[in-house]
Each structure stands twice: as C-alpha cells, then as structure tokens.
Amino acid sequence: MTTTMLPRAGTFFQNSTGHDQGNQTREVDFEIKFGKLPLLSWAVCEVWRPANYSAISFEEMLVQHGESRALSWQIRRDRFGGVYRAAGKWRDQTIATMAFQQLPETADQVAIYDGNLAVSYGRLVGEAQALAGYLRAIGLTPGEVISYQLPNWYEAVVINLAAAIGGFVVNPLVPIYRDAEVGFMLADCKSRILFVPERFRSYSYLDMVRRLRPNLPHLMNVVVVRDHEPSEFATFEQTISTSGMHCDPATVDPDEIKLILYTSGTTGRPKGVLHTHNTIMAAIHAFGDFWEVTPQDIIFMASPVSHITGYLYALEQPFVLGTPAVLMDIWQADTAVQLMRQHQCTIAFGATPFLKELAEAVERSGEPLSSLRLFPCGGAPVPPELAYRAARALKPCTVCRIYGASELAGPIAFGVRNGNARLAAETDGEIWNSEVRICDPATGQDLGQGAEGEILARGPQISVGYLDPNDDVKAFDEQGFFRTGDLGKIDPPGYIVTTGRSKDLIIRGGENLSPREIEDHLLEHPAIREAAVVGMPDARLGEAVCGFVVCESGRSIDQVEVSQFLVERRLAKQKIPVRIEELEELPKTPSGKIRKDLLRKMAADLLQS
Structure with a gap:
C-alpha cells in the first residue's frame, strides 16, 4: 500500500487503490471536508483516505467467516480512533458528563x-x-441492556440519560412493533x-x-409509563x-x-445495530457543524425517538448542542x-409523508411557516417533484433530501447548503464527515464518478457492527467500509x-420492512404454497406492501382473509399487505430464484390499472 502525501498544510491523504502510484502527488478535483479539517477527497476510480491509515496491514486484522472476511470493530477502533480523535470527531464524551458539566448554566432552561x-x-x-x-x-x-x-x-x-449515567446500554423499540418483533428483540x-x-393508540402494551x-x-x-391502572408492574413515577x-x-x-437499535434486514431477522458514545457524538457534531446549529435553534421531532433520527436529535442533541426539542x-x-x-421551531425532520403533509398543511393555512429554516427529508424515497413543491410551500426554509x-448514525449526505434548488431536490446531498466509495456490487471494484454502484462508507459516526458478529462479515469489507446495500x-x-x-427492503413511510419476514408469515397459511412480497409505489408513504401468492391446488385466498390471518399472528399492521395478488406461478430465474424485479413492475402496473 502506497502512501501519497499532498504537500499542503493541514491536509493529509493517501491513495487507497492498492496500486503503486510511484509516490506521485496528485491534485484532486475537490475536497469533501471533514468538519474544518480536510480529510477526504474523491477522485475518479479512487478513494482517498487519511494518511494516518498508512500503518495498517489489513491482512493481520481480518475476521473470517466462511469465505468472507471483514475488518473487525476492535481493529477499526484501535487503528482509526487516533485519526478520528486528532480530527476532533471522537471527543471521548458522553451525554451524562456533558449534562452535568452544563447543568449550572442550563438547569432552568x-x-x-x-x-x-x-x-x-x-428536571x-x-x-x-x-x-x-x-x-x-x-x-x-453497567453494560446491561435496558429497553423502552x-x-x-x-x-x-x-x-x-439514565442509561448514560448508569453505564447501561439502551435499546429503543419502535411503538408499532408487536409480539413477534418485541419478543425476538428482547430475547436477542x-x-x-x-x-x-x-x-x-388503543393497543395494550401490558397485555x-x-x-x-x-x-x-x-x-x-x-415499568409502566403514564395512564397506568393498578398492575403487578412498577410505574415510572x-x-x-x-x-x-x-x-x-x-x-x-x-x-x-451505548445503543442497540434494531433494523430490518433482507434475511427477515432483525439485526441489532451497535453504536458507541463516540459514534453517536460524532454524528451529532457532524450535523451541527454542517448546518451551523446553535442553542437558538429549536428542533421539531415527530419522527419516532426509537428511530435513529429521533434518537439523535431529540434524545441526545439537547445535551450536546443545547437545542430544545418539541x-x-x-x-x-x-x-x-x-x-x-x-414554539418557533427552526429545524424539523421527517420522512416523505411528513414533508408532503406538512407542505399541504402550510398551503391550507395560507400563512408562511416563517421560523422554519431547515427540513432534511430522508428515510424513504423523496420524489423530486415533492421536494420542489415543499420548498415552495415552506419558503424560505431549506428543503433537501438526505x-x-x-448503521450510518443518520446521514452521510447531509443535504444542500448553497441554495441550489435542483441539487436539493434531485440529489441526496453533500458528502460530509465520511469516506465514500461507489463499487461494483459483483466485483467490489471502485467505479468512476457518475457510474452507478453500491454505496460504501466509512467514518467516525458509522456503526461498530451488529449484535450478531456473523452479520458484520457481510456488512463490512476488508478495509472497514460499510456496505450499505x-x-x-x-x-x-x-x-x-x-x-x-440492492437490499430487498420495503421502506414504508421511513420504516424498513423485511419482505422475508412477511413472506414467512404468509407461508404459514394452509392455502398458500408460495409467497413473495415487494414494495409498490405509494403517493403518501413512498412504498406500500404488496404480496403475490401461489395457492395450493384447489384453494384460493383473498385480501380480507390474508389480513385477518396476519392480524391473528400479531404482525404489525404496517407489514400487512395492502394488496394480495394470486398467481399461477411466481416468475423465477433458471436457478429457481424469484424475480422480484418483475414482481415490483407488476405491482406498479397493477397500481396504474
């Protein structure tokens, strides 16, 4: 591995292609700034990384699982931590220490x-x-898990905050989860x-x-929180x-x-994403630096605090950047x-449905939302037409895709700050605080600018891995880059x-849904022989769940029967298909794999018809 230093004060890079460049210094086309410290540049067919990485001998640090290898978290921490600390990205703080340090000035705020x-x-x-x-x-x-x-x-x-004070690991669970999901996650x-x-919302969590x-x-x-009848459990009070x-x-x-956050995977088994105090802090400071967040900002949060967005900017950020949250x-x-x-909110977050309905509500009101300066929208596909419309409705607010x-602890593309409406609506934003590669999904080779491939990322805020270490091998490559899928x-x-x-997830209103999990439940129905679930376009939610089934000989099934069956299995209602189509056979490849690309097209065509 060859280290190439750029002879400019305050910048340091190395070529990462693994080829001998003869130690020739090369000017890169532009810099993606790592906060105030230029750390990363993108060049066609190349990835640039901090020169401090030059001491790494990757072959000594790979963890093996089957035929796959990945750079372990311990090695990434030990080798990259010095770079991240030198850049001021890992600050070795927790929200507990910050909350107590600031309390003399903030107690009454x-x-x-x-x-x-x-x-x-x-309080x-x-x-x-x-x-x-x-x-x-x-x-x-300390180190044991508490869930909410x-x-x-x-x-x-x-x-x-109590988890940070006591040294416990916190595990937020999304309120829509029911027996199947909650039971698995708590046990896992x-x-x-x-x-x-x-x-x-009329659901008994105690039952x-x-x-x-x-x-x-x-x-x-x-522990029971709010509106509690006498029970065998303690109350929050x-x-x-x-x-x-x-x-x-x-x-x-x-x-x-410090955090285990479950996300749906293509395997159908939820995966526990792991974050440390340092990775979470790095994510919050990156957002604050990029958008120049100050204690005068007020955050509006309707995204669940059990999602990474709500967690970062409503539960953690008030103690880090001093921003109140509504x-x-x-x-x-x-x-x-x-x-x-x-409350004169200045920043709001949300997935596609939030942005669409907020813009419509402001238009109905006939009055501008003058305090709002920023709405980053992500978590589900954001049609450019919606971004343009919302920007007009919320003007002068900056509306942008992120x-x-x-696993990335929020965004690695943070939006558009320069007022370019086209970039804000038609790209997912400027890369910030991370190294990013675009690779051929089949070969892993780096691709040039403008070429489509899988997005890989590495940076101080990125997850240290999964609760099941076997999941790390597929998720991280031999250089410690996270494969986003x-x-x-x-x-x-x-x-x-x-x-x-490249993942097979359905993103419904910002919520990742695993088709495999829903398929597994469908296959339990005695009338269903084969099942495949895909996302179909939905104007409000981005995607909705559409199921295709092949029934046993002489059997048939309809939407009502499927819905009732899945409700009885206590599956979250968001995962219940809004449409069931019965086919004589599912489209498959010669090797027998279901052609979900064709099913997605069929679902879209059905919607049109």
Missing part, C-alpha cells in the same frame, strides 16, 4: 416540550439520576428491563408484555421518586456500546404547523444520488 409539559434540563437530569439509582438498586450492572417502547414522550429522554439483546406505556414475559428469562422488570436512590455518573469508556407523539399535519408556530441509515452514484462531484436498493 427548557430542554423538552411535550404537549403541555415544558421540561427543564434540571431531566434529576429524574435521570434517580432512575439510574433505581436501576442500580434492583440489581442492574415508548411514543415521543419526555420520559424517553429521561430513560436514555437479553434486555433486563422494559419501559412501556400501559396503552397507546403484550404479559404474553411475552414467560419466554424472556433475562427480563427482570417492567415510582422509579424516579424513591429518595436516596440518586447515583453519580458511572465511569464509562466512550468506545463501549416532541409530537401522534402525527397530524395541521397540529404540527400549530406547534411549530407556537441519505443515511441506522443501496445503489447510487457520485454526480455531481461531492454529492450522492441514490438510484435504488
């Missing part, structure tokens, strides 16, 4: 608006300290305690917990009101795991506009344009 509640930093820290003491008192030790399945309520902020991460509402608990030997306790239970922050290694637990566009005006994932290109230079997914 509002951190979270939740309905009629205005919760101060002082959040006090309740979190009490909750951490309670968790210690009932026997939890809550709407966008301030209690989630307290739980997350060996969660010790679960926080749930008694009931939310679900009672069904699941006999099969969860590691789950030692359940009880956990924070016990006197003498306050505990000081634990001594925590910022490179230790939480909304049930999305309703007209109410959202009222809340934004009431590109990221749970998404297709895209770099065009124009410095901007990502996503073009599709």
